[in-house]
Amino acid sequence: MKHLSSTAIQEMDRFYRGNLINSITGFKSASLLATRSKYGVDNVAVFSSVTHLGSNPAMFSFIQRPLGYGAGHTYENLKSTGQITLNHINSNLIKKAHQSSAKYAPDQSEFELLAIEKQERDGFHAPFVKEARIQVVASYVNDYLIQENNCRLVICKITDVFLNEDHLLEDGFVNLSEAGSAVINGLDGYGTATIQERWSYATAEKELQSLPTTK
Amino acid sequence: MKHLSSTAIQEMDRFYRGNLINSITGFKSASLLATRSKYGVDNVAVFSSVTHLGSNPAMFSFIQRPLGYGAGHTYENLKSTGQITLNHINSNLIKKAHQSSAKYAPDQSEFELLAIEKQERDGFHAPFVKEARIQVVASYVNDYLIQENNCRLVICKITDVFLNEDHLLEDGFVNLSEAGSAVINGLDGYGTATIQERWSYATAEKELQSLPTTK
Numbered sequence: 001m002k003h004l005s006s007t008a009i010q011e012m013d014r015f016y017r018g019n020l021i022n023s024i025t026g027f028k029s030a031s032l033l034a035t036r037s038k039y040g041v042d043n044v045a046v047f048s049s050v051t052h053l054g055s056n057p058a059m060f061s062f063i064q065r066p067l068g069y070g071a072g073h074t075y076e077n078l079k080s081t082g083q084i085t086l087n088h089i090n091s092n093l094i095k096k097a098h099q100s101s102a103k104y105a106p107d108q109s110e111f112e113l114l115a116i117e118k119q120e121r122d123g124f125h126a127p128f129v130k131e132a133r134i135q136v137v138a139s140y141v142n143d144y145l146i147q148e149n150n151c152r153l154v155i156c157k158i159t160d161v162f163l164n165e166d167h168l169l170e171d172g173f174v175n176l177s178e179a180g181s182a183v184i185n186g187l188d189g190y191g192t193a194t195i196q197e198r199w200s201y202a203t204a205e206k207e208l209q210s211l212p213t214t215k
Numbered sequence: 216m217k218h219l220s221s222t223a224i225q226e227m228d229r230f231y232r233g234n235l236i237n238s239i240t241g242f243k244s245a246s247l248l249a250t251r252s253k254y255g256v257d258n259v260a261v262f263s264s265v266t267h268l269g270s271n272p273a274m275f276s277f278i279q280r281p282l283g284y285g286a287g288h289t290y291e292n293l294k295s296t297g298q299i300t301l302n303h304i305n306s307n308l309i310k311k312a313h314q315s316s317a318k319y320a321p322d323q324s325e326f327e328l329l330a331i332e333k334q335e336r337d338g339f340h341a342p343f344v345k346e347a348r349i350q351v352v353a354s355y356v357n358d359y360l361i362q363e364n365n366c367r368l369v370i371c372k373i374t375d376v377f378l379n380e381d382h383l384l385e386d387g388f389v390n391l392s393e394a395g396s397a398v399i400n401g402l403d404g405y406g407t408a409t410i411q412e413r414w415s416y417a418t419a420e421k422e423l424q425s426l427p428t429t430k
Contacts, residue, residue: 001350002383004376009273012387019387021270024351024376026244026303027391027398027408028267051266052243053278054364055236058224061368063268088241094412095423102417135216136239144359146370149269153276153368155361161219161239168217172227172234176242176400183242183398183408185391189428191410193242197309198404202317208310213404 023186030089030182030190032097032116032129033062035077042109042127043073044116046097048184050086058158060086060138066150073106075143075154082140083125084156087132090180094190121162128162133179135162169215173198178214238401245304245397245405247312247331247344248277250292257324257342258288259331261312263399265301273373274356275301281365288321290369293355298340299371302347305395309405336377343377348394350377384430388413393429 009017028048035043049063064075078084089097096114104110111118111127119130128135138156145152167179177195184190198211224232243263250258264278279290293299304312311329319325326333326342334345343350353371360367382394392410399405413426 001377002380004378006374009373009376014271016387017273018270020376020383020389021273021373022267023387023389023391024349024373024378025265025267025275025301026246026396027242028244029241031241049266050240051264051278052237052240053361054366055233056229057364058232058236059363060240063266086240091411095414098414099417099423102419104419134239141363144361144368146268146359146368148274148356148370149272151269153359153361155363158224158236158239159221161224161235162216163219163239165217168235172231172238173401173404174235174238175404176238177406181241185408185410186388186413188415188426189388189390189410189413191392191408191412193398193400193406193408195400195404195406196306197406198401199310199313200403202314204317204319208314211403 019186028184030097030184032087032089032093032100032132033074034085034087034127034129035074035083036081036126037073037077037106038080041107042111042118043077044110044127044129045074045100046089053155059141059155060158061153061155064143064152064154071103075152078140078154081125084138084140085126085128086136086138087129088134088179088181090131090133090182091192093129093131094182098188098190133164134174134181136160166215169212175214234401243399245312245399247302247304247308247315247347248289249300249302249342249344250289250298251296251341252288252292252321253295256322257326257333258292259325259344260289260315261304268370274370275353275373276368276370279358279367279369286318290367293369296340297355299353299355300341300343301351301353302344303349303394303396305346305348305397306407308344308346309397313403313405348379348382349389349396351375381430384427390429
């Protein structure tokens with residue numbers, strides 16, 4: 001195996017290091033986070049850092065990069081309005097989703113600029129991505145400044161879920177392959193996944209049992 | 216689309232809610248985190264919460280659940296010895312990796328109990344999972360207590376990377392599909408992924424260009 005040492009990593013060209021380090025922590029989730037600013041401008045942006053944080057209370061987190069680089073609209077809108085939607089990226093949405101990582105002015109809506117079809121739902125302030133087969137609504141809870149690089153861990157509480165019942169199993173498992181949810185590899189690689197096995201809750205005493213992956 | 220409201224989510228059976236909420240934040244990375252305790256016991260455990268945190272300095276984070284439930288050996292060993300390895304889970308390792316989530320006594324090594332082949336490398340305190348095709352060494356940096364559920368965000372600095380050169384592209388991108396890295400769906404679903412597209416850095420001015428996904 002090739003060994004990339006600490007010194008080698010430090011001395012890498014920054015684009016090379018960015019590609020490498022973004023890849024070697026494994027596959028990432030592929031989400032479009034959508035918000036509406038307090039001035040009524042709808043924002044949508046791709047995130048690969050959404051992570052499950054807990055089921056009760058139901059929460060996820062995402063990483064907000066340092067503010068003030070022309071980015072941060074998602075975070076600002078979430079903080080000022082309290083609401084965000086997480087929309088799964090499927091194959092059809094990949095190229096548009098990737099383009100949403102470009103820096104646009106705060107008075108411009110990526111929905112219009114990138115022709116991402118918007119969906120509004122009664123009773124919800126934040127917009128949804130219509131084509132997404134799984135949509136999650138969440139509210140702002142808290143954020144933690146990560147001193148080491150000035151990123152923020154943003155904590156959101158899940159309030160509502162919209163999904164196609166075909167992909168929802170009897171025990172609450174949602175088959176994300178069937179729902180067409182994409183995965184992200186590194187900074188800019190996108191793919192599809194196939195779920196092959198599910199295993200029962202592990203204990204020291206019992207053999208694992210295979211669980212159904214489809215309805 | 217089916218709407219699961221805030222009330223519905225709160226009133227769900229806890230296992231159903233656990234499956235649902237763990238699924239709907241998208242696919243997760245599949246890692247075996249390995250550590251050696253200060254008493255010399257080697258620990259290895261599956262984590263689905265490893266997330267890229269930054270490339271310079273090169274860092275990742277993972278979520279440590281509340282301590283004191285018989286779990287937390289990974290966190291304790293990392294804090295007391297300063298070192299951890301992240302090992303990608305491939306198809307062959309899935310069942311053993313899942314079993315590593317069972318609670319074992321701190322003087323028991325999951326490497327031995329589960330017949331996960333261990334690799335030691337000169338100059339590194341923490342052990343490696345021999346079968347993993349991507350191995351990352353990291354050191355403890357900091358951790359943040361998440362007040363909302365007593366989990367911890369643990370920050371690790373990447374010091375070394377071991378990988379097969381076949382999967383490493385000229386620009387530093389690592390094709391995780393070719394490396395056989397698994398993805399996790401929910402609490403207990405495992406699968407493989409196929410990278411289909413890569414897109415150039417997005418700006419408001421330029422058209423995206425397709426990038427190579429293989430060597």
